[in-house]
Amino acid sequence: EAGVTQSPTHLIKTRGQQATLRCSPISGHTSVYWYQQALGLGLQFLLWYDEGEERNRGNFPPRFSGRQFPNYSSELNVNALELEDSALYLCASSWDGPEAFFGQGTRLTVV
Amino acid sequence: RKEVEQDPGPFNVPEGATVAFNCTYSNSASQSFFWYRQDCRKEPKLLMSVYSSGNEDGRFTAQLNRASQYISLLIRDSKLSDSATYLCAVSQGWNNNDMRFGAGTRLTVKP
Numbered sequence: 444e445a446g447v448t449q450s451p452t453h454l455i456k457t458r459g460q461q462a463t464l465r466c467s468p469i470s471g472h473t474s475v476y477w478y479q480q481a482l483g484l485g486l487q488f489l490l491w492y493d494e495g496e497e498r499n500r501g502n503f504p505p506r507f508s509g510r511q512f513p514n515y516s517s518e519l520n521v522n523a524l525e526l527e528d529s530a531l532y533l534c535a536s537s538w539d540g541p542e543a544f545f546g547q548g549t550r551l552t553v554v
Numbered sequence: 555r556k557e558v559e560q561d562p563g564p565f566n567v568p569e570g571a572t573v574a575f576n577c578t579y580s581n582s583a584s585q586s587f588f589w590y591r592q593d594c595r596k597e598p599k600l601l602m603s604v605y606s607s608g609n610e611d612g613r614f615t616a617q618l619n620r621a622s623q624y625i626s627l628l629i630r631d632s633k634l635s636d637s638a639t640y641l642c643a644v645s646q647g648w649n650n651n652d653m654r655f656g657a658g659t660r661l662t663v664k665p
Contacts, residue, residue, distance in 0.1 A: 476652055485658055486655040488652055488655075498652070499652050533597055537651060541588075541643075541645040541651035541652070542586070542603060543600070545598050
């Protein structure tokens with residue numbers, strides 16, 4: 444069974460640009476979570492989607508947004524990129540409850 | 555106060571040692587608790603769930619103390635392959651599945 448897949452694995456953008464990160468959950472999982480992990484720091488909760496709706500949002504500015512599609516895949520958009528947005532962005536999925544499984548992440552570098 | 559706090563580490567132990575990590579959480583409504591393992595530059599992987607009655611998986615034992623709002627992870631007979639960062643994760647309450655993570659405790663097991 445395929446795990447959580449994220450694309451791209453690496454992304455380099457310049458300050459002010461927009462970045463789009465994608466996540467495909469494990470088959471049958473309806474919840475998708477997004478986390479940011481800056482170098483040397485813990486995972487910071489960004490967004491939680493379930494059944495196509497945003498269920499909760501972390502303490503991030505509105506330029507971080509996303510959506511979940513009918514097939515439960517998800518997209519994270521970061522507008523007006525800043526240097527401090529450079530981080531590993533992790534997507535996780537779960538079916539019924541909080542036990543979540545992570546993808547390998549997208550490493551975003553803003554230059 | 556952070557939502558989830560962990561021993562900062564690092565823990566450097568010899569092979570065969572027993573090591574314990576603690577994690578405290580601030581949200582008394584939290585319902586689900588987990589330990590994840592994260593290898594360098596990799597995604598977190600679920601190690602074990604933590605139940606009120608405590609649970610054991612081979613050399614790993616997890617405990618939950620709701621009254622004091624902490625969870626613990628005990629690793630017996632440490633192996634070199636146990637070297638990693640251990641993250642505790644805590645859900646936000648009933649029907650609120652997104653988790654908050656501690657910053658992680660780094661463990662290095664030496665020959």
